Structure formats: structure tokens, C-alpha cells
Amino acid sequence: MYSEEELLSLSGIQHFYFCKRQWALIHVEQQWAENRATMEGKFIHENADNPFFIESRKNTFISRAIPLVSYNLGFYGIADIVEFTKVKKGIVLQNKEGFWKPNIVEYKRGKPKEDKRDIVQLVLEVLCLEEMLNYNISSADFFYNETKRRVKVKMTDDLREDVTNLAKSMHDIYKNRTTPKAEKGKHCKSCSLVDICMPRLTNKKANIANYIEKYCKLGDDDN
Ligand code: SF4
The missing domain is CATH 1.20.5 (Single alpha-helices involved in coiled-coils or other helix-helix interfaces)
Incomplete structure (x- = not known):
């Protein structure tokens, strides 16, 4: 289990997958601190109008900008959207009757990448949400702005293992402060x-x- 102080930003896993050195320059050496602050500010600004904004339809509702954390893996971050669908067997939510199944929808500006950098981030978000809700999640979605399409990603054992290993490597590098x-x-x-x-x-x-x-x-x- 990791403490609050040891938690790393989960969005960094896409940089880490792309290039370990790039991630270390940003997150270990803070070389990109200014740009990062600007980007985070922009993100907060874009979402400031509707933090935790909830939209409802029959048997489905969505929550935006959901904070995520995993103390087992040592990560924190934000899920763009979590959709909840009413099901016979699922989780119980405050002020909502019945049982609900959560589904993360991650928005991306471009189109699907050839490598797995977006996917590892999505899997890490799912692992965080599973830990928070104590509930097994079998898939999650991307929505790509360029193609205006949803892409479903199954949470396979292989993906879970790959992401768990990446998460451990990130913590090892961060702890030792060794930029690859x-x-x-x-x-x-x-x-x-x-x-x-x-x-x-x-x-x-x-x-x-x-x-x-x-x-x-x-x-x-x-x-
Ligand atoms: S090796 Fe350096 S320039 Fe190349 S992707 Fe990594 S951080 Fe960027």
C-alpha cells in the first residue's frame, strides 16, 4: 500500500509507455513543470463549469471529472466520464435506488493510436475505480473526437498485468530518482x-x- 505522499499522477503512464525518459523528465525532474501547470489549469478551467456534473437518462446517468485513487498501485487522477447503468446486480450508490454498473469513458482529442499508450492509461483508471468501488469492471470506452467514435477496450488479464508492471516500474524510478x-x-x-x-x-x-x-x-x- 502506498501513502498519500507517494501517489503518482496516473496520466503519466501514457508518457511512460511512450518513453520512460520523457516521463522521468516531466514527473521526476519536473522539467516541464510550467507546461504541465498550464495544461492542468486548462483542464480545470474547461471542467470548472460542471465539476461532478450529472446528466440523467432513463436507467443511465453520467458523472464527469470523477477523482480516482489506488493505494495498492500508488496512483491518483481523474476519469473524464463515468456512466452508470441500472442493472440487477451491481454497486449501490448514495441517493440512487437499485444497483448500478460503472463504465469509464475517456475522451481523446485525436484518433486511436497505433500503440497502447492510451489503453494503458484507461486500464489504470479502471484499476483505480475497481479498488474504490470494490467491483470488477470488464471493459471501458474511449471516445475519439476526430473520428467521433467510441472504442471499447476489454480489461484482459494480460492488460491488467502489463499495467501493474508499468506502475511498479514507475514507482521504482521515482523512488530512486534515476532518469533513464x-x-x-x-x-x-x-x-x-x-x-x-x-x-x-x-x-x-x-x-x-x-x-x-x-x-x-x-x-x-x-x-
Ligand atoms: S528519448 Fe528523449 S527525445 Fe526521445 S522520446 Fe524520449 S524524451 Fe523524447
């Missing part, structure tokens, strides 16, 4: 931190370190 070295690749082209990360230089430093280590060893052997 740059792994220069195609992903660097779309990275907003490329000027801060300087992947070429980081690799060069690593190469120089390898070179020195190699030739020092050779020197030792020669002696």
Missing part, C-alpha cells in the same frame, strides 16, 4: 521534450563513457 538514458528512435520526432532531452547528446555522453571505460580496461590489461 535516451533511447533515440522514431518516437523522438514527435516528442515535445526533444530540446530538453537532447537524445543525441545523451547518447554521445554514453558512448564517450563506454569508450573511456573500454580503453581504461585495455590500459589496465596492458599493465
